[in-house]
Structure formats: structure tokens, C-alpha cells
Amino acid sequence: MHFDLTDEQKQFADAIERLLADKLSGNILTRSEEVPAIANALDVELTSLGVPAILTAEKDGGLGMGLLTLSVVAEALGRHAAPTSKIRSAVGAWTIATYGSDGSRQRWLDALLTGDARVAFAFSETSDIWSPDEWRMTSTDGQVTKRCVEGAGDADLFIVGLQDGLFVVPSDRAELHVSPFPPLDASRPHAGVTLQMAGAERAGDRQAAWRLYDALMILGAIDAAGAGSAALELSTEYAKTRVQFGRPIGAFQAIKHALANMAVDIDPVRYFCWFAAHAWDTPAPEAPWSAALAKAHATDVAVKTARAAVEAHGGIGYTWEYPLHLLLKRAMHDRMTLSSPTRLRARAAALPRPLT
Template sequence: MYFDLTEDQKVIADTVGALLAKAVPDSEIVQQFDRGSVNRDLWSSLAEMGLCGILVSEEHGGIGMDLLTLAVVQEQLGQAAAPVPVAANALAAWLLSASGDATLRERWVAPLLAGEAIAAFAIEKNGQSDPEAWTQAPAALSGSLGNILWAAEADLLIVGCEGGELALIETTAAGVTVEPVEAVDRSQPLGHVRFDGAVATRIEGSTALATRLCDALFVLSAADACGAGNRAMDLAVEYATTRKQFDRLIGSFQGLKHQLANMKAEMEPVRYLYWYAAHCWDALPAKASYTASLAKAHASDVAVRVARAAVEAHGGIGYTWEYPLHIYLKRAMTARAIHGLPSIHRSRSAALAGW
């Protein structure tokens, strides 16, 4: 069997990559990271390309493609450590358009597609995103949820509620407090959300989509980790082929050659693993949850390990703030931690496989 991206997917990936390289060149990436907020100019450009509508049908204003296309885009965003919530908006728009809730669809899908509103998912409990663990009552949200991606910048929250249902609430609503979190990864701002009797709106028909939503988030997290890990590896290769020691390029030293080769051998299969997980979400739903958790666990573990090895390959400069390598390590660390650690996803995939 021959499995590859379509020409359209390759063009989209190349176009997004070129835009990111132009909008945030390597010389400015540390300054962008220091700001710790959404890059609004870049966000507008990506929204204008229609990326937030990849999963939404043309009937509802999107471009009607698939999760694999969105995941390929997310890899590019991870590779550039881009501070933009494309995945969050794309999935929120998909959820509202696919749920059949006409009222919420009319109110929110267009602003989400245009980038005029930002969505965040408050669906993690006890370190994992599992509809069976949700206990919130939409009519009276209470308690706190920490470390929610994009919450500090969000206009609306999608909240996981009892019975595997999803509900929507605006961040400005009564009883909702969002506090920015000083996160390790400033390219993806986090927020701490506190509910005090807040009233959310049930998303009609969302129960049937809750698991698919979580699986999509896992796949996109794997794609982001793949991008971050590959960029860290590329920086290590670039450094090894330009840095001299004892009048020799350090890349000619056998020990470093082995280290770089091991990094490549670990990273290369990651891309195809998340591709297959996205394909299953699109076309093989019986395998979607199993492959999503497998991809999330493996991709994030490998990306963190490779990024750490890349820091070691750089020596002292790899630890400095002014050199961008730490940004990709932190991006990979976020992908590893958010929506459940690898151990949780390995247990889930094993259970789904009947082990």
C-alpha cells in the first residue's frame, strides 16, 4: 500500500510553511516567544487562508477538507512555534457545525472561521481528556480548571459536562474568571479558569461528537510535537555542520554523528504515525481512538527526547535564552503534558486493543 499526502495537502503545507517563515523569521522568534500572546497579524493571515475552516463544510463557510489536512498544517505551526490557535478554532467550528445546533452555529461559526473569536477547550480533568470523567453541570458550572490552552486569549470556552455532553460559555459571562498562567511554553498561552455558578449553553447533539473531539485534539497534539521535534533536530544538524572545534566541523566527530542519526531515526516514523491516526479519524472510525492515543503518546515522548538531545548537541549555547532551541523543547513538553501524559494514552490504546 502506498500512502502519501495529496497534492492539495502538500501545497497547503508548503504555503503555510512559507508564510510562517516570512511572518516570523528565525531572527524574531525569541522576541515573539517573549511576548507570550497570540501574534494577531499572523493570526489574521492564517484565518484569511481559511485554515480555521478546514473541517467545516462549504455549506457552513468552510473548505470541507479533513483532519489529515489540518494535522499537516499543525505540524507546520509546531515547527515554527507559531502562537496562533488554529487547531482550537478549527475544532470548535467543526463541533458547532457538525452538532446540528443551529443557534450556536449561526452565532459562532463565522467569527471562529474569520479569527474574530478564539475558542478554548476546558475538557481536562485529573490530567486527562475523557468524556466519561466529566462531571460539570451546564446550568451551574463550578470549581477550577487549570492549564487550558488559549484560555487566556479566548472569547468562548467549550466545557466538558456530565454525560459526555459539551457546553459553550463566553469568557465574559457571569461566574467565569480566567487568569493567565505563566507557562513554560509562551508560544501557547495557558489560562486558569474558575467557575462560580456560571450558566453554560448545551451544545445540542454534542454527546455523539465528544470522543471524536478528544481524538482530534490528541492527533493535532501529536502533529504539533512532530513539528517541534523536527525543528529542534534541524537546528542541531545546522549547528553540527557550521560549528568548528579543533579546526574541524563538530559534525565530523563520530559520537555526534551517531547522536544525530539516532535523532533522525526516532523522528522519521512519528510523522507517518500521526498521518495514519488522522486518516483513521477521517476514514476508519473503528480505529480512530486507538491510533489517536498511540500517536499522542509516542510523538510527544519522542519529540521531547529528541529536543533534549538537540540541546546536548549544541553544548552551552543550547541552554541560552537568546538561542531559539529552548522554544521547541518547551513546545514539545507542552504537547506531552496537555490532554494526558503518554502513560495515560498508552493505557487507553492498550485497553482499546484488548490487551
């Protein structure tokens, strides 16, 4: 079976890549104070390209291009360590269009599709508790507290995962608890949040929660794959230009082997993620299995590749001014969120996988 992106998806990828190369050229957010301004500028550009509408069906006002197309965007964002809320907007719009109440659709759908509203997903309850089968709080608890909520600081609404399903809570019912420590990945700040559940609107049952969770895992996996690929490219270019003992360091066998091992590890990962996104779009019976394994494998390999890239650079790879550390932090953030690789592999092992 031959599997590849469509011409339309490739054109979309090229457009996103050109945008990010222009906005972040030569400077991949080496200072955290740059993040808000760059994020706002990118959000405007990505909205004009239709990113928030990619996942939502055409009948609901979206583009209906599927998770595979959104994954193409997420990979490019990972490659550039780009700060933006538009991937969350795309998934949030799809969730409300597909599972939301009439009230939620009327209030939030158009605003998310047009970039006028921002959404945050509130899943984690305690350390490494992310998935729907681990949620213990319910909508009848009066208020619920969630941790590590990415984008909580400027969200207009929260999609909250609870034991009895998904719920939409507007930001005026939220109390933020900002961590005293800066986030590992400055391009994706997070906070704890306490949400008042009185008047919250349902946005799907447990089955809907799993489908949403799988989509977010696949997007996290391909984001990490993009960061790992960019780390390899930086290392390759550096090995061509850095001279020691009168020769480019890429001529030395140790560096050659390191780069070759990095390429063998990271290059196939994007295809695994593409398959997982395609299975989710179909949807195929193996979609949950593919999502869990893609997230576990892609983030593990991306962190391994980025660490090897730092070593291949030598001293400059550890400096704050050089952008490589941002790619490593990006991959590490993707690995830590939405459950650990160990838990995800255990989930995949417990899921039935159809024979092919």
C-alpha cells in the same frame, strides 16, 4: 499500500511554511513579550489562507479538507513554535457545525470560520485529568471550574467538557484565574476558568466529546512532531558549522551517532500522525486507538529528540537567545496536555483494535 499527502495538501503545506518562514525568519519568539503581536499578525494571515475553515464541511460554509490537512498546518506551526489561535478555531467551528444547537450555529459558526471569534477548550479538572471518561462535573452544577485552558484570556467562547457532554459557554459567563507563574510554552498561554452554566448550550453528547478529544490529541501529536523535527534540523546545521579542534563537530563519531539516533526516532513519527488523522477522517474503527497512541508516542519522541538536540549543541543550546529551548518547551507542553503518555497507552491497550 502507498500513502502520501495529496498535491493540494502539499501545496497548502508549502504556503504555510513560506508564511511562517517569512513572519518568524531567524527569530522563533526568543522573548515572550513578542508573542501577542506576532500571534495577532499570524492569525490574520492564517485566516486569509482559510485555516479556520479547513475542518468544517462545505455544506456548513467550510472547506471540508479534513483533519489530515489541518494536521499539515499543525506540523508547520510546531516546527516554528508559532503562536496562533487558528487551529482551535478550526476545531471549534467543526464542533459547532457538527454538534451545536441552532442558536450556537447562528451565533458562533460564521464568526469562527472568518476569524472574528476565538474559542478555548475547557477540559482539565485536576492534575492529569483530561479525557471525557474522567470528567466529573456536570451542567447541573451551576458553575464549573476548569484548569489549564489554553487561550482562555482572549476567548470569545468556551467549549466545555462535562460528564453529560459538551457545552458552549460565552466568555461573558467566565471568570479567569490567571496563574502567577508564566507558562512553560509562552506561545500558548493558559489559565484556570470558572464558568457559569446557566443558559449554556449543548454542543454534543459523550460520543461527540470523544471524537473532539481524539482530534485535539492528533493535532497535539503532530505539533510535537514538528517541534522535534525542527530541533533535529537545527542540530544538523549546527554540526556542519561549529568547528572544534579544526574540524566541524559533525565529523566526530559521537555527534554522528547522536544525530542518526535522533533522525531514526523522529522521522517516522509524522507518518504515524498522518495515519491517525486519516483514520479520524474516514472514520476508521481504529481511529480512537490511533489517536491515543499517536499522542503518546509522538510527544515522548519529540521531547526525547529536543533534549538530545540541546546536548548536541553544547553550551549554546542552553542559552535564552538561541531558539532551541522554545522547541523543547513546545514538545513538553504537547506531552503534558490532553493526558500523559502513560494514561494514553493504557487507553489504547483497553481499546479494541481491528485486525488488519
